[in-house]
Amino acid sequence: MMPMEEALERLLSQVTSLGRTESVTTPLARGRVLAQDLVSPLDVPPYDNSAMDGYAMRAADVAALGGEGAVLPVSQRVAAGSVPQPLQPGTAARIFTGATVPEGADSVLMQEQCEAIADAADSTGATRSLGQVRIHGPLTVGLHIRRRGEDLRVGQPVLSAGMRLNAASLGLAATAGAAALTVAARPRVALFSTGDELVLPGQPLGPGQIYNSNRTTLHALLLAMGCEVRDLGIVPDSLEATRAALREASKDADLILSSGGVSVGEEDHLKPALEHEGRLDLWQIAIKPGKPLAFGEVTSTGGRTWFIGLPGNPVSSFVTFLLFVRPVLLRMQGATQLTPRALPLPAEFTWTKADKRREFLRAKLSDAGGLQLFGNQSSGVMSSAAWADGLIDLPPGATVAPGQVLRFIPFNELF
Template identity: 60%
Template sequence: MAETLASSSAAPRGGLLSLDEVLLRLTAAARPHRIQALEDLDTFEALGRVLAQDLVSTLDVPPADNTSMDGYALRAADVPAPGTVLPVSQRIAAGHPGQALQPGTAARIFTGAQVPPGANCVVMQEACEALPDAAGTGGGLVRVLQVPTAGQWVRRRGEDVCQGGLVLPAGCRITPQALGLAATVGAARLQVVRRPRVALFSTGDELVMPGQPLPPGAIYNSNRYTLRGLLQAAGCEVTDLGIVPDRLDATRQALRRAADGHDLILTSGGVSVGEEDHLRPAAQAEGHITLWQMATKPGKPLAFGSIRRTRDDGEALLMGLPGNPVSSFVTFLLTVAPVLRVMQGGRGELPAAMPMTAAFSLPKADKRREFLRVRLNAQGQVEAFGNQSSGVLTSAVWADGLVDNPAGQAILPGDTVRYLPLSALIGN
């Protein structure tokens, strides 16, 4: 049975920015902070890093025609009918190139071995019968039981990668399969972008670390763990500055410490304009900051700016996320992750959404663009977590993706929705 989600949100106030506008502003500001420093790494050590330069192949892959099957290499024209018998002139194993094939003969060949000059196809051994030769020693003749076609079971030279061809583009994140492809073209080392250096802290006197007693009015600091994990998944070097008390002087001191030696400062909480929200005045004193209200749900408040470094004349970018755990999680995926990609030479847009069928209903449309925590069910449809509150972190663990739902659009079971896999948002 399709589930129903309640949506109760007041209409957005004037001045809210669309997510598209926020991304344009963020990526424009992040480009001057693109990391120029490169590292030369052993390919073995490059997993998860961002490639700094195009990898171009210096060879063809495969370097020569080879067989994808155990069998017999021959000329197709030499087998005009099933049952044709040919003498076996040579035996070719992988790593041991054979001689040019004489007309009217076949070569016993094994998977991965180079196809000898003169042969234009391979007949797999299941379609052949080995026969004794005239001396009765066996294996000197082969009966071919089917008529072959030119090119069958032959992997052509360069069919995977051509010499001079682009293997991996600059700006891509290196996956396990990309490591294998780099090795295939003989790349023992790769030029990668230095990891972004990110300083992370949370604000709030109510925050307590797991393992400590939980006094009345306190909560455990989940954002510290979630955001640190997201930063690490994005390939960052993270400096954890812990919890900063709700005081202006402490917040200013934390910002100064965070700016030195870091490319980005990421905070959670304290981005409103209440008496206990000190991030804005502290950042204005140490640099500059803008508080944006995004027309998104969850995650409306977002702080963005920069903080002066004391050790040089540079600055570190500053991004302040809301304190609610789901708001912080979703806002990171939608705004911080694109900034980190731009800083590493990549592109800042969100991954393309996949059209999927809804197995839930959202009868009351929100006036903001809404990102619902969902997952695929056994029927290949998306079902939504029943409680979409920004404080229910269980929904983010349960989900494998988000539905990007336009403002003002209700959802009925069977409707087509825009599905964003969490794997693409986190690791794109």
């Protein structure tokens, strides 16, 4: 059997970036792969501004008046979006969060440490100034001031091509003024399942039939990877139907993805079908679940469409998608980070069933930060994947004792 690393290397050595790009408005680019570096056209923030509601002043003016307890007249009021006047010496400016710090001010004291003193009314009942402020807190130069360019500088790289965009990176792009981003076009994926025993959810089950869960799982995973999905449904177990499905799928797809029919039984027709319509490599991967994996291409229609065939057992199909199809789709989109990050976490279970293959066990994080194992690790038990928070990557021949540190890949690194 082929080690997982070798199989993945073979896959990625043949698949290249599609090279297609499109412009997408920034709020809609979540999960897409950035195709063009974003460079900041401005300083962020573009001016010194207040991090607090309070009073802007000179620290030296307060020190000259004895520090805490000093009283300064208020010379102006500065709201966010307004343009302040230079600060008059010996005065303070009432200021609000995000407002431009007046020229000459070097600190902001939050309003909770200030006491506003209103001016007395004159004979007409009107007040002629903005009052005074008494200082009730320590003051240092730079206090509560967000400096111009402390987040981004003009010409500074903001986001790099090849990264998958999340909500925080989109917020950063918007901070730099980017209304749209150039991203990799969505890979076009044709999806089908094989098997006369499969029935769509909602239809009645006949003798020997089961509901097709793989189609739903894989469709959801493809959407999470930013793909355009063309669902071709269930293909009957015949060589002619399988060949026809491959030709139809290859017309406008970058990748054909199937589940089931990748073994070598008499009713497994993908191997001869691919050999007629293009080429196929059928690999036995040294992992559990998910040993059989098919990889090839359809060329009979004049183009070149990649094909990956996953095993039919639902957990095997789910896991092999995450381990093999996910990095292929990322490579097609020009992503730079293809492998998920793993966490070292302690086991809260015992595992004595050492296997010669590398195992991917479904596990959940406990409130104590350890790993709990689903009781039934069968490749046909999809409830193990729905229950879990991620996969334990267990080396061949390994057993597990409580407290042993294991390599855990969270699902939020994979979806």
